[in-house]
Structures are given as C-alpha cells and as structure tokens.
Amino acid sequence: MKLVIGNKNHSSWSLRPWLAMKVAGLHFDEINHDLYADGALAERLRHGPTGKVPVLIDGDITVWESLAIAEYLAEAEPALWPADRAARTVARAVCAEMHAGFTVLRTQCPMNVQLRTRTDVDAALAAELDRLAALWADCRKRFGAGGDFLFGAFSHADAFFAPVATRIRSYGLPVPQAVQAYADTLLALPAFLDWEAAAGRETRHG
Structure with a gap:
C-alpha cells in the first residue's frame, strides 16, 4: 500500500x-x-x-x-475497530462526529505540531471543548476499561482524535485533567513521536 x-x-x-x-x-x-x-x-x-x-x-x-x-x-x-458491536458502533459514530464537526476548534486552532502558544477561548470554542470532554469521558467510562485509549485498545477513534491532542498542546487549551491525560497518552505514542520529529525537520527546512 x-x-x-x-x-x-x-x-x-x-x-x-x-x-x-x-x-x-x-x-x-x-x-x-x-x-x-x-x-x-x-x-x-x-x-x-x-x-x-x-x-x-x-x-x-x-x-x-x-x-x-x-x-x-x-x-x-x-482490530482497528473495537471487537464488541456496541463499542464498534460508537467508535464509528465518534469518528464521523470528528470528521464533520468541531469546526470552531479546527478553524481557530489549526494543527501546528511545532507551535507552543496560548489562545483565548471564546464561547463557541468553549462549547466544543465541553463536548470533547463529554465525548471522551463517555467512551472511556463505557468502553475504555481494557486499556488507555477511548475503547481500551487503540482504534481508529484514537487516530481520529490525535490531531485534537496536538491542538490542546499547541494552543494551551484549558481542558479537564482527564482530557489532558488522554491527550498526553496519544502524544506519547512512539508512532506519533516519529511523526512529530518529521514535522520538526520539515519546519527547520522551510
């Protein structure tokens, strides 16, 4: 491929x-x-x-x-989708929600892996961060007992939210401790660290 x-x-x-x-x-x-x-x-x-x-x-x-x-x-x-039917259905739904939604977050905080700043959070962005926190908490509570990810083991749902984890860090977004902990889990993945290192090389080379 x-x-x-x-x-x-x-x-x-x-x-x-x-x-x-x-x-x-x-x-x-x-x-x-x-x-x-x-x-x-x-x-x-x-x-x-x-x-x-x-x-x-x-x-x-x-x-x-x-x-x-x-x-x-x-x-x-x-295994990129959860094996349990209910979990798999919810995983597909949250991926679709990320795919079509969170437009304020994406517009105000475009992905920039190397950036470190703090941004003001208006009411529209705060509402999306609240939805994000509720979504992640619900997945973790209902399906995440078997591991550190939204549905226990790593799945497409985690991959779809990985760019959000970079935004939380890049823009210093105020999020609950549980949200920050899950974002940190994604950012610590060895595969993501490889991506981040390559992003740094791109930035240095213009």
Whole structure:
C-alpha cells in the first residue's frame, strides 16, 4: 500500500490514517506531498480525484476519503475497530462526529505540531471543548476499561482524535485533567513521536 500525505506539521487529516497504520503494524510506502509548493494541486490530482490528502493506494484501488480509508484499513486489520458491536458502533459514530464537526476548534486552532502558544477561548470554542470532554469521558467510562485509549485498545477513534491532542498542546487549551491525560497518552505514542520529529525537520527546512 501507498499513503499520500501532506505536510506533517499541518495536515491533520494525513495524520489519522498514517497513525492508524503505524500503530497497527501495516506496511506501506509514504508519499510526502508539500501542500504549499507551486503546482501542488496538479500534483495531488495525479493521486486522487479530489486533489486532497490523504489518499490510500493499494494496487489498482484508490481510496481518497478519510472515513473510507479507515474502513478499508480495518478490512486488513480488524482490530482497528473495537471487537464488541456496541463499542464498534460508537467508535464509528465518534469518528464521523470528528470528521464533520468541531469546526470552531479546527478553524481557530489549526494543527501546528511545532507551535507552543496560548489562545483565548471564546464561547463557541468553549462549547466544543465541553463536548470533547463529554465525548471522551463517555467512551472511556463505557468502553475504555481494557486499556488507555477511548475503547481500551487503540482504534481508529484514537487516530481520529490525535490531531485534537496536538491542538490542546499547541494552543494551551484549558481542558479537564482527564482530557489532558488522554491527550498526553496519544502524544506519547512512539508512532506519533516519529511523526512529530518529521514535522520538526520539515519546519527547520522551510
């Protein structure tokens, strides 16, 4: 398999399947794409029909949408979704909520892995942080007893929220202790540390 991804410092959508594949031990070739280079869109259109990243290529199969990539990867590694039906259903729901929601958080706090600052939190952002805390707490309470992640073992749900963990750190967002602890768990993953180191090299090289 090949995974086309954008700049590691900024491409939150690229991080999601990349992290899932790394943690699951799936072997793939990485195609790094500079989203800000001249002719970037034309280059992206060579890999997928929307001109966006990530794109998963497996032989003659091309998957160009993040949720679809998650489902495709789970066919190769079923453990990327929880085994229990109820947990699996909720995991899919929270991934879809992240995919379509939290627009204020994404707009006001774009992913920037290397950034360290503090940002003012308005009412709209505070409401999304409250929803985030409630969502994570509910998953952990109902399904997380078997491990450190939302559904116990690492799953796509954790990969989908990994960029949120970077935002909490990058922007110094005020979150409850339990939220911070889970974010720290994601940021301590060896695979994420590899991503972070690569993001640092990108930043130093312009």
